[in-house]
Amino acid sequence: MKGLFPALLALCAFLLLAACSPGGGDPSRNLPDVAALQQAFVGAVERAVPAVVNIRTVTRYPLRGPSGPRSGREEIQDYLRDMLEENGGFRENSLGSGVIVGEDGLIVTNEHVILDADEIVVRLADRSEYRAKVIGADSRTDIALLRIQPSRKLPVVVLGDSSRLRVGEWAIAVGNPFGLESTVTVGVISATGRTDPGNDSVSELIQTDASINPGNSGGPLLNTRGEVIGINSSMVSAGQGIGFAIPINTVLAIEEELARSGTVRRGWLGVGIQPLTGDLAESFGARGEAGVLVNRVFPDSPASAGGLRGGDIVIAFNGAAVKGVKEFQKQVASASPGDPVTLEILREGKRMSARAVVAEMDAPAPRRASKKVPLDPWGLYVTGIPRKVLRGMEIEGGVEVATADPSGPAGRGGVREGDILLRINREPVTGIAAYRKILAKLPAGKMVSVLVLREGGQMYLAFRNKDR
Incomplete structure (x- = not known):
C-alpha cells in the first residue's frame, strides 16, 4: 500500500492540472486521459513482470575459533552448532531481484546482491526455482551476470534507451522489497548523471523518487512503455524518495563484457x-x-x-x-x-x-560484507593503530574507521571507512579506550565536531550525536 501513495499523489496532481487547463471544468473530458494514463501503467507492469525474478542468496560464515583444547562447555556449544547447521557455520540469507535478458537463462542483477554468496537460488514469476551460477561481476558498476538452466525458453525484458531520458518522465520500479514479490512503485525521473558517493565508479546513475527498498536491488526501472531504462541499485536510507538506478545502456555494455570474458577490463x-x-x-x-x-x-x-x-x-x-x-x-x-x-x-x-x-586498471580489492561487525552508537566500527604506524604517519594517536554505516550519525556527517579520527570536540583520541570514553560522556542530541585524517589531509566534520 505504501508504494501506491506516491502514485495516488501523482494522479491527483495530474487531475488538478487537467482541471486548471482550458476546458478542464468538464470532468467527462478528462476521464479518458486519466484512464489512458492508468492503462499505460498497467500495461507497462504486465509487460515486464514475467521477466522479473527473485534472487535468494546464502552466505556461510565459520563459527569455530582456533583449534586447541576445548572446555566442556565449548564442546557442548560445538555439538549444538553442528546439530543446527551441518556445515558448522552460520547461514545468512538475503533477498534481491533480477531481470531476465536471455531466454536461455541469462539474468542481470546487482553485484552487491550476490556478493560473497555461497548459494544463489532464482525464483521465476511462475514460482519455479533454479540454482544460478555467476558468469561475471563488476563491483565498480555494481552489475552481475547470472545463468540458470531452465527447461524452457523464458520471457525476457524489453530494453529501452537510457540516453533519451528526460527529467520529469514517469518511472516504475519493480522488485521484491523485503521479500514481497512483484511489488510495483511509481515516481518520476528526478535527475540523471548522478554519482554514487558509496562507490568509486565513474558511471552515472539515474535518480528517482519511485520507492526503492531492500530487496528491490537488481530489479528493473521501467518507463510507461514497459521498457527497462535502468537497474535499481541503491537508496539513501537517511532520506525519503531518493533512489538510484544504473542506466540500461551502461548495463548492456558491462553485460557484453561479462558474458564474453567474465570480467571488465579498464x-x-x-x-x-x-x-x-x-x-x-x-x-x-x-x-x-x-x-x-x-x-x-x-x-x-x-x-x-x-x-x-x-x-x-x-x-x-x-x-x-x-x-x-x-x-x-x-x-x-x-x-x-x-x-x-x-x-x-x-x-x-x-x-x-x-x-x-x-x-x-587493477581490479578493486574483494569486498567482504561486514555484516557481523558490532557498530557503536555513531554507526562505526573502529580499530586501533599500531604505534609504529602512528610514528610513520607523524601523528600521536587516533583510531581508524573500519566500517561506517552511511545511515548512522557519523556516516550522515561525512565520516567514511578509512578515516582516522584524531579529535572529538577538540579532545585527543589517543586510542580505542579514549575513543569509547569520549563517546560515553558526550551529551545526547548535541552537535559534535570531529577532526579526521583522510588521504593525507585533515578536515573537521560536524554532526549531531545520537539521542539516548
Whole structure:
C-alpha cells in the first residue's frame, strides 16, 4: 500500500492540472486521459513482470575459533552448532531481484546482491526455482551476470534507451522489497548523471523518487512503455524518495563484457586529476581553457613514461575534448589496455602532445560484507593503530574507521571507512579506550565536531550525536 501513495499523489496532481487547463471544468473530458494514463501503467507492469525474478542468496560464515583444547562447555556449544547447521557455520540469507535478458537463462542483477554468496537460488514469476551460477561481476558498476538452466525458453525484458531520458518522465520500479514479490512503485525521473558517493565508479546513475527498498536491488526501472531504462541499485536510507538506478545502456555494455570474458577490463594512465577552475586556469597560464589539471603522476605509470608532469592541463584525449574530471575518467577507462593514446596538454601556457600506452586498471580489492561487525552508537566500527604506524604517519594517536554505516550519525556527517579520527570536540583520541570514553560522556542530541585524517589531509566534520 505504501508504494501506491506516491502514485495516488501523482494522479491527483495530474487531475488538478487537467482541471486548471482550458476546458478542464468538464470532468467527462478528462476521464479518458486519466484512464489512458492508468492503462499505460498497467500495461507497462504486465509487460515486464514475467521477466522479473527473485534472487535468494546464502552466505556461510565459520563459527569455530582456533583449534586447541576445548572446555566442556565449548564442546557442548560445538555439538549444538553442528546439530543446527551441518556445515558448522552460520547461514545468512538475503533477498534481491533480477531481470531476465536471455531466454536461455541469462539474468542481470546487482553485484552487491550476490556478493560473497555461497548459494544463489532464482525464483521465476511462475514460482519455479533454479540454482544460478555467476558468469561475471563488476563491483565498480555494481552489475552481475547470472545463468540458470531452465527447461524452457523464458520471457525476457524489453530494453529501452537510457540516453533519451528526460527529467520529469514517469518511472516504475519493480522488485521484491523485503521479500514481497512483484511489488510495483511509481515516481518520476528526478535527475540523471548522478554519482554514487558509496562507490568509486565513474558511471552515472539515474535518480528517482519511485520507492526503492531492500530487496528491490537488481530489479528493473521501467518507463510507461514497459521498457527497462535502468537497474535499481541503491537508496539513501537517511532520506525519503531518493533512489538510484544504473542506466540500461551502461548495463548492456558491462553485460557484453561479462558474458564474453567474465570480467571488465579498464584503461589506466596513472595520474591524479582535479577540476580546472577559472582561478587555477589563470594561474597556470591557461585562462579560458577547459580540461583537467594533473596534480600527481604515479611512478612507473603510463603517464610517467609518456612524459606527463604535475601541473599539466589535459585538454584532449585521442582528439576528443576533455570537458571535466568525470569525462576524462570515462575516456581513459574505456580505452583498451595496451592501446597507444595521444593527449593534448597545456604546459606553462604552451600546447603540446604526449603519447602513452594505456595499462590495465587493477581490479578493486574483494569486498567482504561486514555484516557481523558490532557498530557503536555513531554507526562505526573502529580499530586501533599500531604505534609504529602512528610514528610513520607523524601523528600521536587516533583510531581508524573500519566500517561506517552511511545511515548512522557519523556516516550522515561525512565520516567514511578509512578515516582516522584524531579529535572529538577538540579532545585527543589517543586510542580505542579514549575513543569509547569520549563517546560515553558526550551529551545526547548535541552537535559534535570531529577532526579526521583522510588521504593525507585533515578536515573537521560536524554532526549531531545520537539521542539516548
